[in-house]
Amino acid sequence: MxxxxxxxxxxxxxxxxxxxxxxxxxxxxxxxxxxxxxxxxxxxxxxxxxxxxxxxxxxxxxxxxxxxxxxxxxxxxxxHSNVHTGPYEGILELLETLKSKGFKLAVVSNKFEHLVQGLNDEVFKHLFDASIGEVHGIPIKPAPDMVYKALNLLDVKPEEALFVGDSEVDIDTANNAQIISVGVTWGFRPESLLREHQAHYIIHEPKALLDLIKGVNTK
CATH class of the missing domain: 1.10.150 (DNA polymerase; domain 1)
Structure with a gap:
């Protein structure tokens, strides 16, 4: 689940x-x-x-x-990290829907943590329960350590989480952490690269994640 x-x-x-x-x-x-x-x-x-x-x-x-x-x-x-930066179309609605359904949410990035937390506070306000970035002493993605930190903060097991990302780094991270990987095609990498790195699922728009989760939870 x-x-x-x-x-x-x-x-x-x-x-x-x-x-x-x-x-x-x-x-x-x-x-x-x-x-x-x-x-x-x-x-x-x-x-x-x-x-x-x-x-x-x-x-x-x-x-x-x-x-x-x-x-x-x-x-x-x-x-200048938030001059032209903004959420992708449909992302805020997706996060709000997930939050309303009781899902715990985290963002894990290889950005330095002060930037991750700053952008989280400015753009997403209360939507993420945890925001994790690069800090001294914790290996960055594709090592699984940052994901393990998120799982611990959210108090969930690996089998109770999905990792959603746009790059081969994200897919490798999820696979290294032994959690389900979901590749997205609206980001910085081609779909072929996500498939090459064996993403469990691939979605083409944010709202598709809702049906994907529903499908996983009803198996």
Missing amino acids: IKAIIFDMDGTVLNTIDDIHQAVNHALALKKLPLKSLDEVKMAVGNGARKLIERVCPKHFTKEELNEVFHLYQSYYDQ
């Missing part, structure tokens, strides 16, 4: 890509590096900010050079 739904943030409940893209190119421009297209940044996100910067910088960059770009990116994004 599904009692809780854990959501990824970027590309799943929030369309954050324009602000991330702007921050990436701001940092690259300051270092006189080639700028990246929106599609290039879409494929680079998902494994945290440091990995994002590593992917958009030249391959020959040293650790020190990567750190310089990372700090330029992060300082800009910290101040």
